[in-house]
Amino acid sequence: MWGMQPMSPAPDDAVSPGQAALARTDPRLPLHARLREVIAERVRAGEWAPDQPLPAESTLVAYYDVSLGTIRRAFRDLVEEGLLERRQGSGTFVRRASLTASLFRFFRFGTAGDGFPQSRILSIARQVGTQTITSALGLEAGSEVLHLHRLRLYEEKPVLVEDIWLPLPLFEPMERIGQDDLGDLLYPLYERTCGQIVAAATEELTVDVATAGDALLLQCARHDPVVVIDRVARSHDATPLEYRRSRGLARTFRYRIDLR
Amino acid sequence: MWGMQPMSPAPDDAVSPGQAALARTDPRLPLHARLREVIAERVRAGEWAPDQPLPAESTLVAYYDVSLGTIRRAFRDLVEEGLLERRQGSGTFVRRASLTASLFRFFRFGTAGDGFPQSRILSIARQVGTQTITSALGLEAGSEVLHLHRLRLYEEKPVLVEDIWLPLPLFEPMERIGQDDLGDLLYPLYERTCGQIVAAATEELTVDVATAGDALLLQCARHDPVVVIDRVARSHDATPLEYRRSRGLARTFRYRIDLR
DNA sequence: AAGTGGTCTAGACCACCAC
DNA sequence: TGGTGGTCTAGACCACTTG
Incomplete structure (x- = not known):
């Protein structure tokens, strides 16, 4: 499989909207980077308020049809970038600027x-x-x-x-x-x-x-x-x-x- | 198994020096963090010159008896910290300070x-x-x-x-x-x-x-x-x-x- | 108790570099 | 060509938070 979506009609099911969004990104990039872009775009579009959790890892695994490790890599990079924050037991959230480093x-x-x-x-x-x-x-x-x-x-x-x-x-x-x-x-x-x-x-x-x-x-x-x-x-x-x-x-x- | 070394004499083999070094770190920490400490200590002790590669991932997997993912997590954190740098195809190296950000x-x-x-x-x-x-x-x-x-x-x-x-x-x-x-x-x-x-x-x-x-x-x-x-x-x-x-x-x- | 992210493992194939 | 790190997957159990 491996970062390829079948372009011909799949025997079992149609592609999900998540897979379609992924397919629109640059296919030369690693899958985790493409996933990261797609999620960052949704965050920047304001899809989730800062106090509302993003979908859980398991949900996104099914939605984008990627493995858990790939989701986690994308999330980790977005946390590093400062866009998200993760709280064990609670969920993943859009980060408010603290600007404490001013x-x-x-x-x-x-x-x-x-x-x-x-x-x-x-x-x-x-x-x-x-x-x-x-x-x-x-x-x-x-x-x-x-x-x-x-x-x-x-x-x-x-x-x-x-x-x-x-x-x-x-x-x-x-x-x-x-x-x-x-x-x-x-x-x-x-x-x-x-x-x-x-x-x-x-x-x-x-x-x-x-x-x-x-x-x-x-x-x-x-x-x-x-x-x-x-x-x-x-x-x-x-x-x-x-x-x-x-x-x-x-x-x-x-x-x-x-x-x- | 899972971050535990058998304290009784193992039936098959003695513990390696790598496993012994790991055992000396704080057992409450995640394994990747303990591994990271052990490796950082060896770097700081000057075990490798800046131009000489560290042992390969596969070598360290056997030496410390941890999985590849755990080694990679430790290395990734050390790269982020600025201690190491990795070059695909060449190896993992101790990083020289560039201080270009001066x-x-x-x-x-x-x-x-x-x-x-x-x-x-x-x-x-x-x-x-x-x-x-x-x-x-x-x-x-x-x-x-x-x-x-x-x-x-x-x-x-x-x-x-x-x-x-x-x-x-x-x-x-x-x-x-x-x-x-x-x-x-x-x-x-x-x-x-x-x-x-x-x-x-x-x-x-x-x-x-x-x-x-x-x-x-x-x-x-x-x-x-x-x-x-x-x-x-x-x-x-x-x-x-x-x-x-x-x-x-x-x-x-x-x-x-x-x-x- | 249920659901979340965190850790750890095992194994596969790919892309790059040096010899 | 052989060895290195990079990517991706699958699945297990743990620790924390919330109700």
């Missing part, structure tokens, strides 16, 4: 207290996106976006100044959110109000010097070094959902990396 | 030319290690170390100033190396002259402002922002081999990270 974690704060970072929204308004903004969000030049300006504090002391831009047809509900509902965590809010789930992000770190505005908000001197973090957050199907630019005092920044 | 890659240079970075050794001398240096290298306070001072350039323009400290009984041959032999790549030189293989490194990135010395060597103004990279390089058995501090112009620095 560069934001690498700002050391005055005391080693375990308090939560706080947020203060300074303004929220529509604007016409600049070239930088629209190209980061994959929009046409001149598109309207929603702009949030906020300050992040830790134990009452300012740590980061953030500008956040959201594509507008999609994030209209955010405009009508009261200041009080704009808590510390934006991503769960995006999911609740706009049904948009942040699955991944790319951050880029550079160093600049403080502008007059930075100096005022971060309580530092002009021309003090600041770290700039540019982030583009995306959904599972890679649609840009948010463009964010954060500026923080370089003096409090420290980043570690392990090389092999 | 933060040095993240300095943008004036032109997008594909020239190689160059090095210029400014000095090389013994010194008594400071507390920072000896603790980074895991030496006793007051130990002697070898200090290299060098400048890294790209297309004739200075990019990084580096201070490098090496533990001294181990790296004595480096002291007698002529300036001409101190080419661009230090790690192959360590292997050739001192038999020390760098397998991993930890880097820590912070931001500072240029000292008078930085300004002179990097051709910038005092108090310009600089990026500081602290690196500790280690052998496969985690012995610190090198402590290095690099300083480069923050203006030319850019770092990207993908979050999931």
Whole structure:
């Protein structure tokens, strides 16, 4: 057998939709890679919510007509890729982004207290996106976006100044959110109000010097070094959902990396 | 059977040394994890040189008395961990560190030319290690170390100033190396002259402002922002081999990270 | 108790590499 | 040509989670 579907009418049964989907993938690839693609496609299409289990291994074995080991290999690769997570006894689930690895974690704060970072929204308004903004969000030049300006504090002391831009047809509900509902965590809010789930992000770190505005908000001197973090957050199907630019005092920044 | 070795005298044969080594590991762990530990230990002990293949799967199946799938799982995890690499048709090998992911890659240079970075050794001398240096290298306070001072350039323009400290009984041959032999790549030189293989490194990135010395060597103004990279390089058995501090112009620095 | 993923085994054929 | 790792299958039992 072995990765081949009989193209002539099978004597016993018609091909299942699963086998048909597999047949549409590149036949030069190993079966586990083709299976992985098919499943990843279904996940990205939003077929399963993050809290709902995917079909069990045994179900998929029958549906795609592959062996258990092949299903497990595909799942293992998808877990490694970060798309799925598996819990013994419960099932296989679409993974929410945790984003705990964010560069934001690498700002050391005055005391080693375990308090939560706080947020203060300074303004929220529509604007016409600049070239930088629209190209980061994959929009046409001149598109309207929603702009949030906020300050992040830790134990009452300012740590980061953030500008956040959201594509507008999609994030209209955010405009009508009261200041009080704009808590510390934006991503769960995006999911609740706009049904948009942040699955991944790319951050880029550079160093600049403080502008007059930075100096005022971060309580530092002009021309003090600041770290700039540019982030583009995306959904599972890679649609840009948010463009964010954060500026923080370089003096409090420290980043570690392990090389092999 | 199943992860159990008969403790009473077996009727057919004595246990092999491989089975004995497995028996010494934590029996609560899955067999593939125990096997992985045993093999990692042999690699770290230096049993195989980086260019010499490990025993074939089939050999290890007999030696450890486990199934092929279990060997493959252990190998796969060790590849993922970065200790081994596998080449179809050739064998399984101990991996040399490439360290191409080094933060040095993240300095943008004036032109997008594909020239190689160059090095210029400014000095090389013994010194008594400071507390920072000896603790980074895991030496006793007051130990002697070898200090290299060098400048890294790209297309004739200075990019990084580096201070490098090496533990001294181990790296004595480096002291007698002529300036001409101190080419661009230090790690192959360590292997050739001192038999020390760098397998991993930890880097820590912070931001500072240029000292008078930085300004002179990097051709910038005092108090310009600089990026500081602290690196500790280690052998496969985690012995610190090198402590290095690099300083480069923050203006030319850019770092990207993908979050999931 | 039922269902899920996790571990382990055994055996087959394929694709690649070096001699 | 012989040996290596890569893919695929089939089937067993274990450990965990949920009801």
